[in-house]
Amino acid sequence: MAAGNPWDPASAPNAAGLLLDHFVASGMVTQEMLNISKKSASCFVNFSRLQQITNIQAEIYQTNLEIELLRLEKDTADVVHPSFLAQKCHTLQSMNNHLEAVLKEKRSLRQRLLKPMCQENLPIEAVYHRHMVHLLELAVTFIEGLENHLETLRNIPHVDANLKEMSKALAKMDILVTETEELAENILMWQEHQKEVCEIGEFTSSIIMMPLCEDYSGRIEKLPGFSSIFLILFL
Structure with missing residues (x-):
């Protein structure tokens, strides 16, 4: 049977309990002080907490180590992982087989490369x-546009020179336009001058021909029979 707690006044009365009751009654201690002192506080609680913290830190360290290993495995998976290595080996084996086939057909391939590609049809299905x-x-x-673009690219280094040539050509064109306008004005003036000269010549010839016509008409009238015919033909 468990013994009564000597610190608990409510337990069976004993000497310690009576003494505590006497202290409470006299006011030397209070019930609250007795309640506080009654709580058990093991001295190993802090050690157990420290042990728990240490264990948790060890688990965290182990987890971080596993994470670092997983990251390293992810970064080097294409080098050390069996599936990636199998894919690389398969690719290398296919390349090796292709190179072996090329080396076996080296002579025929060389002849085909030396042969000009003309008058040959590619087999394409009708669909x-x-x-x-x-x-x-x-x-x-695309080829037409490519040729235009290539020509543009070829002309880019000569753009400055072409602009200078265009400026010179425009200046020469302005000079030629000015000379052409002057020449057109001279031609118009020459035409007007020639027109005036022709008008003056016609007027002068008409003045000179009038006495001659009168003289000839008087002489023709004296001719018998031929006067009327000759006058008609002359006029």
């Missing part, structure tokens, strides 16, 4: 012919 027509149109358009 793809319409697509090939569209593809050829696109290729022609």
Whole structure:
């Protein structure tokens, strides 16, 4: 049977309990002080907490170490992981087989490369012919645009020189336009002058011909029979 707690006044009365009751009654201690002193506080509680903290820190360190290992494995997976290594080995094996086939057919490949590519048809199925027509149109358009772009790129280093030549040509054109305008004005003036000269010549010839016509008409009238015919022909 468990013994009574000597610090608990409510337990069975004993000497310690009676003494504590006497102290409480006399006011030397209070019930609250007795309640506080009654609580058990093991001296190993702090040590257990320290042990728990140490264990938690060890778990955190172990978790961080595992995370670092996983990161390292992820970074080096293409080097050390079996699946990636198998894929690389398969790719290398395929490349090796292709190179072996190329070396075996080296002579025929060399002859095909030396042979000019002309008058040869590529085997294309009939269902793809319409697509090939569209593809050829696109290729022609692309080549035309490519030639224009290449010509533009070739002319870029000569842009400054071309601009200078254009400026000189424009200056010469302005001079030629001015000279042409002056020449046109001179031609118009010459035409007016020639017109005036022709008018003066016609007027002078008419004045000179009038006495001659009168003299000839008087002489013709004296001729019998031929006067009227000659006058008509002359006039």
